[in-house]
Amino acid sequence: xxxxxxxxxxxxxxxxxxxxxxxxxxxxxxxxxxxxxxxxxxxxxxxxxxxxxxxxxxxxxxxxxxxxxxxxxxxxxxxxxxxxxxxxxxxxxxxxxxxxxxxxxxxxxxxxxxxxxxxxxxxx
Numbered sequence: 001x002x003x004x005x006x007x008x009x010x011x012x013x014x015x016x017x018x019x020x021x022x023x024x025x026x027x028x029x030x031x032x033x034x035x036x037x038x039x040x041x042x043x044x045x046x047x048x049x050x051x052x053x054x055x056x057x058x059x060x061x062x063x064x065x066x067x068x069x070x071x072x073x074x075x076x077x078x079x080x081x082x083x084x085x086x087x088x089x090x091x092x093x094x095x096x097x098x099x100x101x102x103x104x105x106x107x108x109x110x111x112x113x114x115x116x117x118x119x120x121x122x123x124x
Contacts, residue, residue: 001043001046002037002040002041002042002043002046003040003041003042003079004046004067004068004069005068005069005070005071005075005076005079006040006042006068006069006070006071006076007070007071007072007073007076008070009073010040010076011059011063011068011070013040014036014040014042014059015056015059015060017032017035017036018032018036018054018055018056018058018059019055019056020032021033021055022053022055046067047059047062047067047068
């Protein structure tokens with residue numbers, strides 16, 4: 001799930017990219033969808049019916065039905081900053097948990113374990 005709150009400027013850029021997507025070939029469409037997801041956190045699937053094309057008209061229809069909200073630039077920038085802080089905090093927590101797991105778990109060489117297994121069961 002991506003964002004559903006954008007500034008008016010972002011909506012204009014997204015609409016421009018959607019127009020380009022509708023005119024482009026398959027590779028260009030894929031590139032544009034990637035830009036929409038990474039730069040704008042805009043996932044077409046969040047606002048579209050599966051199997052139907054999504055262009056600027058559908059974007060404005062999503063705005064009209066309030067699936068997408070338009071906010072002022074300052075609010076959007078504050079929201080982006082908070083999301084980035086949350087991502088960093090989550091990444092730090094993940095790394096800290098991974099360090100804890102590494103210290104608790106002793107890795108075993110599978111060949112050594114197999115040798116010990118065979119030695120144990122073949123000593124009769």
